[in-house]
Amino acid sequence: MTHLNFIPVYSIFKILSTSLGPKGLDKVIVNIEESTLFTQNENYNQNFDINDLIITNDGATIMKNLPIKHPLGIILKQLSNSIDVQVGDGTTSGVILACKLLEESEKLLIKNYHPNLIIKSYQIAYDQCKKILNLNCIELNIPSIFIYNEKEFNNAENNDIKILKQIISTSLSSKILSNYIEQFTKFCFQAVSYIQDPSSTLIFNNIQNNIKYNKILGNNIASTKLIRGIIIKLRLDNINIMELNNSSFNSNNSVNNNFKTMLINFDIGFIDENTLKLIKYNNLNFNKIEMIENEKKQLEIKQATDFISNLKNQNKEDEPIIIFSSKRISLSCLKLFKDNNIKIIYNLSDEEILNIQKVTFSPIVINTITSTIHSSYFGTCKINQTIEKQSEFYLEILNDQSNVCTFLLKAPSVFIIEEIQRSLNDSISILSLIIENKKIISGGGSNELQLSSGLEKFIKSNEFNQLVVDESKQDIFKIMNCIKSFARALQIIPILLINNAGFDSLVLFEHLKIIHKEQISKDYNYTSINLNSGKISNMLELGVIESLKGKETILKMIIDTVSMIIKIDQMIK
Template identity: 25%
Template sequence: MAAFPGTFAFDEYGRPFIILRDQDKQKRLTGNDAIKSHILAAKQIANTLRTSLGPKGLDKIMVSPDGEVTATNDGATILKLMDVDHEIGKLMVQLSQSQDDEIGDGTTGVVVLAGALLEQAENLLDRGIHPIRIADGFELAAQCAVKHLESIAEPFKFSPDNKEPLIRVALTTLGSKIVNKCHRQMAEIAVDAILTVADLEQKDVNFELIKIEQKVGGRMEDSALIKGVVVDKTMSHAQMPKVLRNVKLAILTCPFEPPKPKTKHKLDVTSAEDYKALRAYEQEKFTEMVQQVKNAGATLAICQWGFDDEANHLLLQHDLPAVRWVGGPEIELIAIATGGRIVPRFEELTSEKLGKAGLVRELAFGTAKDKMLVIEECQNSKAVTILLRGGNQMVVAEAKRSIHDALCAVRSLIRDSRIVYGGGAAEISCSLAVAKEADQLSTLEQYAFRAFSVALENIPLALAENSGLQPIETLSELKARQVNESKPSLGVDCMLTGNSDMKDHHVVESLHSKKQQIILATQLVKMILKIDDVRSSADRM
């Protein structure tokens, strides 16, 4: 085999191997230099998100390659939309996504904490401490912090009759979001949705039963929780009734159309008589399908596929309202809510497979009269839909992200009904506990413990900074008061009310969420500290 000059090199056995392109532009970093390179990339990501932390945090405007604009302060969304090239930067994105998948809230805080830990790790590296010792020390410090969190956590009592405690948690989550214009309304919607679908005995919440529907137009105050299913469709014919009561639904995944030949044969229409015969056959089949649905006792047909004007006209003639082009996930949710069965063939449709709903109605929105179909008073009342309204797509999209965070925060409390106090109070208390534990250690890990303690203080520092307070003075005062008054509920007064006791403000967070932030951030930092070899483009470093 002839080799192209400069393309292949050969080893001592004559086997060719490919030389990497741009090898002269590559440089290899090893040891502490590589770790510091990783830390620098991670710190840049964390510093970007730091200003978005807390109720006074700033929003970010993200512009996609095709010009789509997103304004948000949700950490997971910001990182997902950022164009990150560095491998460690991508790990930070995954860290935020992990927090979002596991908890749904705290996506900004976990990245800020990881960045603070890496900053402290860099200082320890400069002092000559081995990265493995730093990583092991951080892990032990994280265990100490989590143990302390459990000791200061308080039981959280609520019931379906007493929703106010859950509403306060949702208010805390929504405090930094765009929806604080209708703060309490959104919190009540989130709590009602969770309690409707929750199994309080099993401490489980099925998120699949909650659908969030967005509709641009109107005010955000027009948002509502509908105990049923909302479908972004209308009746297939303009003359079909807009309100139906005591409805029996036929949920079909088969189209209203004549059967097609499943062989390679074709049908040639060569004369007017042939065309008339074909039309009569089609009409007969359409009528037969409509009659099968009517015979089963259905008063509304929900069809996954479309049907042509002739079938639509026949449905109107036979007084059978219908909805077409309903998507697969919506079909499944309708089946769950109404207790019906999804029917793939007309021949299989029976009265036992019909779903039942007390009310089906069309809603019209705004000056454009956009219409949606609402299926309410269903047999299985657990399926709910949150209908979000807003002046433009950007506001509605941010409202959806906000309500998702609130839903996740309330779900965490259903699973583990213990709380800690927000406003950086839990982090300050953990910082004091870890620093105290460091004084009891005689090994090298005491330096990692103290560094971990300082890193935890970054959360209240960022909250104070974003609220226009003096960060160092505020933190020093809170630490002294927590020690002197033995009150782990003292945090940063972000709303400038003159009271730093988060218990009085009802600013509470799920214990599970706070523990997960510390654990995930520590795991990522451990991983980064153990990567000591990297090859990358010189101009990117």
């Protein structure tokens, strides 16, 4: 029986293996085809584009940017992307485990084990892994609707909140934010609380759509902030309008009173021929260009005046109004809005308008300016204008009821900013999965040791014998060997974690295997190596914790990916 060449798989394993864990090393990824970094030109430094260079130890980022062309590598790249999208963390360990399982599978294929038998055995192993994980998991008493409470967060009298804080603190301590743990742990709690829909207990699915990032190069990491709403960068024309048109806006970052908001998707002050015919201005003389222009200008002003009048009629509370438009506003109409103390931001992108809609709950008005305005067209928000580096103006659009939040990331380097975003995304993903499912397991390689030890015991148990009672003796022997291979593959995670921390894995790993094999008490199931001290420790006490659902999802995706690959016996070009 023929099978594929797994050399590309081993190459990916070699690249990722040194990046696993909190002590993992960084990779520098350069786009050689587009970058000038390796050019023979002596002045290459002047032409170097910073976007061609990536420095990271994040598995998802490494896999995404690797120039992979081999089909097996592309499949593993898709696995990495799936883990990143569905779980948010654990990409490096997931791909490494898949590579190791493929290595073990190749050994079985060389011995003429049929792929279908291997796949069947791996499925048995996966089912048993789920049982072991559920047996050793801990369920937290967390409310389904998670609400951030400043007092509860600071005092942490609730033991479960303490555990959650420790989980995020441990996650951040292994990343670039290790010196800002308290600040960014608080940000993670706030973000999860903000993005959760009160009508649903699901949080994880909202991360991608409801958490936004604005990046400012300069200042320090501690200047990063989180708001409940969105931040838009003002263009030069809007900056001037805001300064002229809004005496209540100022640069001292103070939040103003509530604004009524309206989102429009039509021009104001730009009249086309169809509009002229619709409104039927019979006194227009089309033979005289000057008269036409004057009439059009008067018509523009009349339209804007009618629009402003309609706005004021519906604004019975006399609250300040701000309009966000994705279209143009003529200069003459801008002056009218200014005179009537109506703030307006125009020429916004479609994405910005949609994000503002999520915050203000305003419908987007797409009909013409002559239509009647209803009170239902209005939303609400708070506005805060900030100035960065004396040249960049940002508008914060805030709403305490919004499910959208925005991080304003600041750091002295582009690479640091990108790493901060990845760190926050990983930590928020972990927190949201745990709050959703409430069940946690120990991390740091301890659960892989649990599973490996549990599978070795399983193949000697009566449960296994009953499961394979209808199989031939030869197939039973092969299934046992396949499950042993699965158990050996799991051991690669704690081995690499120990190696990457600079300790001797040969001695420490064997010691851990004995502890998990003997299982003197349930607490020993949670033991692994403290990667800071090199001592055997309880991972739950250290806060090295994973989501049960996340682990099950990753294992299932690994099994499916490996099963698909080992069933391929020929590649046709």
